[in-house]
Amino acid sequence: MPRKASLSGFPEWLPAERVVEQHVLDTLRRTFELHGFAGIETRAVETLGQLLRKGEIDKEVYAVSRLAEDQQGAPSQPDDPKRLALHFDLTVPFARYVVENAGHLAFPFRRHQIQKVWRGERPQEGRAREFTQADIDVVGDGTLSPRYDADVALVMAEALAALPIGQFLIRVNNRKLAEGFYRGIGLEDTAGVLRSIDKLEKIGPEEVARLLREELGATEEQARLALALAEIRTEDASFVDQVRALGVEHELLEQGLSELEDVVSTLHRRAPGRAVADLSIARGLDYYTGTVYETVLVGHEQLGSICSGGRYDALASKGNRVFPGVGLSIGVTRLVMRMLSQQMAVASRAVPTAVYVALTADEDWADAQDVAAALRERGIPAEVAVSAEKFGKQIKYADRRGIPYVWFMGTGGAEAGRAHQVKDIRSGEQVDADPRTWTPDAADLLPQVAPADRE
């Protein structure tokens, strides 16, 4: 079980836990790179003007100010648009980055970005105030093929499948489909309807129907149809027929049906069992304009989405130049917190060291460093004892840290005297060894992360 953070909402990991997180980060980065996503980072701070550009704030923002200035009094206005604040996601900063650097980027630009973000919300399980996101986006200059909508979801399916987290399910919907449907049944406040539908899992269909009637003036029949749409969920493109069976017609609905059909068919073919069309997915207040995604960890649905995103017709714009984008973001910290608290995965050890070079005599230190250097040259992490304590004590030290091998110094090689020896302290097996050739089992070279043995 992770310990309680000493500052609520700001989790920190012990070394063995960090090995698990690092494994997740390395696996994600590797998968993103195999798919041609270039890694970038953006600064941690943005101006408030930039962060609040979309109008409504639904993320709690942390403002940043130089203490020296605060102490000089005359604090700036709390909502001065030039004031600095920590970014609350990686999409807003990326949009700014694209606009600023458009002249230096080749479009469609595929980028991944793995960084911390901050939100001052009330901490709870699955929700921290400081957390890491891992995003991929493809952004075009003017246009962006709808094929990228399936592409980014496939990359995320591959990335998540490479983690020891068990089953997950990407739920896909399309804003045009939903909005077109609502318009087709005469509900014009489509954002309002989406907000209500977004509460479906939390408050249930009857409550949502009441909201639709009382807050949005929907008739019984309109509420029934909106809820009927939200109930549709299929693994393949058969959702299209189910929607048509509701008898609603609207141009935007047709467009959305066609887009979602393409995405879901591709996902069904290339990543069977990983994705479903789920017409209840709304993505709250986010400003998507087409495909939207959420991802649940099967058996941990109450954790919320671990990987969400969608398409923006205009992720960014510069004058009359528009940059459409589509992407997904993994909530790494949320995922790792769950992996640790449920012991889904464990690290084979907390330290990178594979070999601990023991000292027979204090003056062997230089020779012992030569041994360690010879091992490291061949990629074997090694560290050297600093004093010639009793072997038992040196072995115990290695054991306590999970280091699998202890090296005992020979005297001048096999010919000239006693040979070097290496002991596997788990089995007790001890063999002669040459630091220029001896190699540990591949599984012992670096800490491994594997699904925990849960018998």
Add this chain to the structure above:
Amino acid sequence: MPRKASLSGFPEWLPAERVVEQHVLDTLRRTFELHGFAGIETRAVETLGQLLRKGEIDKEVYAVSRLAEDQQGAPSQPDDPKRLALHFDLTVPFARYVVENAGHLAFPFRRHQIQKVWRGERPQEGRAREFTQADIDVVGDGTLSPRYDADVALVMAEALAALPIGQFLIRVNNRKLAEGFYRGIGLEDTAGVLRSIDKLEKIGPEEVARLLREELGATEEQARLALALAEIRTEDASFVDQVRALGVEHELLEQGLSELEDVVSTLHRRAPGRAVADLSIARGLDYYTGTVYETVLVGHEQLGSICSGGRYDALASKGNRVFPGVGLSIGVTRLVMRMLSQQMAVASRAVPTAVYVALTADEDWADAQDVAAALRERGIPAEVAVSAEKFGKQIKYADRRGIPYVWFMGTGGAEAGRAHQVKDIRSGEQVDADPRTWTPDAADLLPQVAPADRE
């Protein structure tokens, strides 16, 4: 040349620049791991009480507050010790981490930590407001062998030598040596003398002598001796004789001489030409108690130190339990800014993609994805075109992004029809290829970072 940051002091890299930074970060992490340092991260924020614990602030701190609270009025006192602020280094947070988690750590604890830090200082070349540090420290419980002082410097020498940055020089001194010497000549305000000596490179010996006389009440002779000590610089342990020749005696001086002799002898033996004893090194206001280090990039001395650190008798303490530590910190952003501005190293390409799979017909997309998947399975980064534009246009797209190979889809394999082909778009060479076996040159697999060709 790096572009100007859109927010002064907050540099951001273009994809090809980020490849260089990522190479630096990967190389450092790899070296640290080979030496058995476990990676940890700490949260970005600390309480002001924690950050200002050492009394004097010489780093400009960025305070953090929830915007929603600011807007409710009643701002907290600017220097409320519970107020949150961004960390300005990784040592203070690590000390807190050690105290909080002492029961879960095995000592001596070797950790590396690579993270961003923030300081609100005036931005200038080599000094950003947001920058990445890469730290290693060894921390003991109660005691810590002096051998670790040489150990951590050797790790950093190896790490820096693995980077395409040319020659560097680690300068080592010892606080006890300097303080003992000053006491030995009758100067008791040793911190004051250190502060003055720290200005030697900036203002020259005459100005320093004047400061020592006027601000610290030193006599001509005392000032002469203090400056004579600061002039000593040797590659091996011969500094000891030079110090003794000054005829000063003090117990603390003897201790410092002995400690520094051990460190410098080890460095001279194991990393010849990488380190010198330099008795002018003071490390300003930092609270070191023994060995201190600074590192200059040869030919870029005015950049300031790129790797600094030292030993603390008490990095942290918990009741009467004391944790001594020794470590070094690389200023990654400072180094990378210089590498980029001086074109010391360049990336072979800006994207991870090695192979761009072109489309002959739009409906080939699924087959083309199979080809890309087969390549990725063998670790070859690949991406797929989304539309069957003219080959010339598809090749131009790959070329513009620096992707070395373009793949042309065959029709059903070598037997059944036209074979797959792959073109090296630099040489124009085009060959038949099987996606299950074809492999690019090792140098083309991932972006390479190499010293720039500067003829």
